[in-house]
Amino acid sequence: MKRTFLNILYNAVYQIFLVLVPLITVPYLSRILGPKTYGIYSNVNNIVQFLMIFCTLSVSYIGMRTISQLRASGKQKDLTAAFWGLWYFQAIAGVVTIVILITVINFFHVKYWNYLLLMIPYLISAQVDISWFFQGLAEFGRVVLKNTAVKLVSVVLILLWVKNPADLGKYMLIMSISTMLGSFVFWFDIHRYIGGPVKHFYRLQTTIKAIITLLIPQIATQVYTSLDKPILGLFQNSTQVAFYDNSQRISNMVLGIVTSISLVIMPKMASESKQEQRIVLKKSLEATVMLGTLFAVIIMANTKEFVPFFFGNKYIPMTSLMFFFSLTIIMIPMGGVFANQFALANHRDQDYALPVIVGAILEVILSYFLDRFYGATGAMIAILVTELIVLILRLWIVRDGYDFKYSFKEIPQYFLISVVVLIVGMLIPQIVTSNFLNMAIRSFIMACLYFILMFWMKLDFNQDIIILFKNFFRRS
Structure with missing residues (x-):
């Protein structure tokens, strides 16, 4: 229970930090960008948030659950097979989603297409995000420290570079690139826990069934947590x-x-x-x-x-x-x-x-x-x-x-x-x-x-x- 309490404390501190960051940026941005420009960001951001679920394919849920059950055995071989075998799904899905988005933008007249392109690093961040592995190991301290550093850098850049409504593109680029870098930093530590890449998916049929079962509710959840803004924007x-x-x-x-x-x-x-x-x-x-x-x-x-x-x-x-x-x-x-x-x-x-x-x-x-x-x-x-x-x-x-x-x-x-x-x-x-x-x-x-x-x-x-x-x- 002591470890559980510390993990709750780590994560709570990080979530409080995530609250404090917008307390600095939101009042600044709401005044600098204004309601109309901020509404454009809301539309684009929520479309990207919806696309991100196709980059992860519920691997974060499945991976956290799988790693938490395997950690009791303490065998690196099992963790290695599970990590790489699950992340392969995520990697392929991310490539497919990004290619489809770029293709659609090029062949159809998509509203705010230029802003959507600036948010592609967000999709890459979802593709390479392996924080679920450390959460499954109950290593929440690593997740907290690394993301905190990246968030602080993004706050400084926003305050330095975003000065008027015309800087909306700069704001989107700062947010998407900083999120992507926050996902990449987890890869620096992964070698301490697992071996090199394996040549197969992890429990292919079982994992595909779990992905389909969990992907449907994730899409459904995004309909009323992310797509609700674009839907409102239609009317x-x-x-x-x-x-x-x-x-x-x-x-x-x-x-x-x-x-x-x-x-x-x-x-x-x-x-x-x-x-x-x-x-x-x-x-x-x-x-x-x-x-x-x-x-x-x-x-x-x-x-x-x-x-x-x-x-x-x-x-x-x-x-x-x-x-x-x-x-x-x-x-x-x-x-x-x-x-x-x-x-x-x-x-x-x-x-x-x-x-x-x-x-x-x-x-x-x-x-x-x-x-x-x-x-x-x-x-x-x-x-x-x-x-x-x-x-x-x-x-x-x-x-x-x-x-x-x-x-x-x-x-x-x-x-x-x-x-x-x-x-x-x-x-x-x-x-x-x-x-x-x-x-x-x-x-x-x-x-x-x-x-x-x-x-x-x-x-x-x-x-x-x-x-x-x-x-x-x-x-x-």
């Missing part, structure tokens, strides 16, 4: 797309911190007994709901001041969008506990796939009717309804594998606490003239109240928090 102007995209930005940053628990726990769940899984699942669910509800209500209470302070006055119309998008910080990680930690870890790939396939179909239908009439607000409603349905399906479809009463015993109390804290947060007046200090004070008061209510209700997870702090200070 509305780029300004509406910018409002919609940026209203999710803070929630998505925080989601990275909360879902980091699932990323670390999944390899552990894959190698544990059923009884141990039962305990880990309950603790993970409680930690996820606690962090999700805490972050969500803090964002909700500060939205009115945060939008003009962070994005600029031009983005004030998206205030209500950001308020309601905060609900995804609760729904998505909760579903992730049962999808990533349970279904994937136990090779229940079809149970992992079905909810997101249903979600994708529902999202397309809702977007078609809501986006054209209600713009960004309609797109937000479509996403929230979709995420709620996906969450319910994730809980329902694997109900035979976990004890609902045991796992959800104290979850309602977390929701009650969050409602009380949100009401108090909304009632806290403007204490100081500085918007930043006022939001910081409000957030601190809400966080303190949240934990006071937790301990007042004597929740089971309180003991884990106490042990966590005792171990931390003992090591210090």
Whole structure:
């Protein structure tokens, strides 16, 4: 458990770092580029994000799970065969995807074709990304340190070279090349763990079946997490797309911190007994709901001041969008506990796939009717309804594998606490003239109240928090 805690800590620190980086770049870029130009970036970036899944073919999920199960044997021969045999799928898929994209751009009149070409390094980064190998080995420290260095360089370059809306191409090139370099750096260490390339794929038929089973839900997920912006762009102007995209930005940053628990726990769940899984699942669910509800209500209470302070006055119309998008910080990680930690870890790939396939179909239908009439607000409603349905399906479809009463015993109390804290947060007046200090004070008061209510209700997870702090200070 000590190693698991350290991995969660490593990944949480990295996700916090990923939150801090946009806190520097997003306010700068939203003002420099403006809503219209930023909307172009959102459209192009989300198309590329969709194409990236065809470069990876779900190998990140399959690879992490496979390596985590093989690491117990400690045989380099097995790790070597698995790594190279799985990465070959990724390498070939990346080449095919990039060639198809370039061909389509050359033969058809594709909107924003020049920007799409600048984002090709993103696709190369997906093709050579082997972070899944180190995550399977639970070597999260290496993943964190290397990516942190690359991100810092990209921030410096953005601040130096992006000065006006005409520099959109420079911004895209900086982001895509830095991401590509971040993927390449993992190859410098791979020789410490495995031998030279092998001449065959890894368990060809089994892996192809797993790829197909997991690729379908990945495509489906991208329909309502990446293609939702281009779909909105079909019916509305780029300004509406910018409002919609940026209203999710803070929630998505925080989601990275909360879902980091699932990323670390999944390899552990894959190698544990059923009884141990039962305990880990309950603790993970409680930690996820606690962090999700805490972050969500803090964002909700500060939205009115945060939008003009962070994005600029031009983005004030998206205030209500950001308020309601905060609900995804609760729904998505909760579903992730049962999808990533349970279904994937136990090779229940079809149970992992079905909810997101249903979600994708529902999202397309809702977007078609809501986006054209209600713009960004309609797109937000479509996403929230979709995420709620996906969450319910994730809980329902694997109900035979976990004890609902045991796992959800104290979850309602977390929701009650969050409602009380949100009401108090909304009632806290403007204490100081500085918007930043006022939001910081409000957030601190809400966080303190949240934990006071937790301990007042004597929740089971309180003991884990106490042990966590005792171990931390003992090591210090």
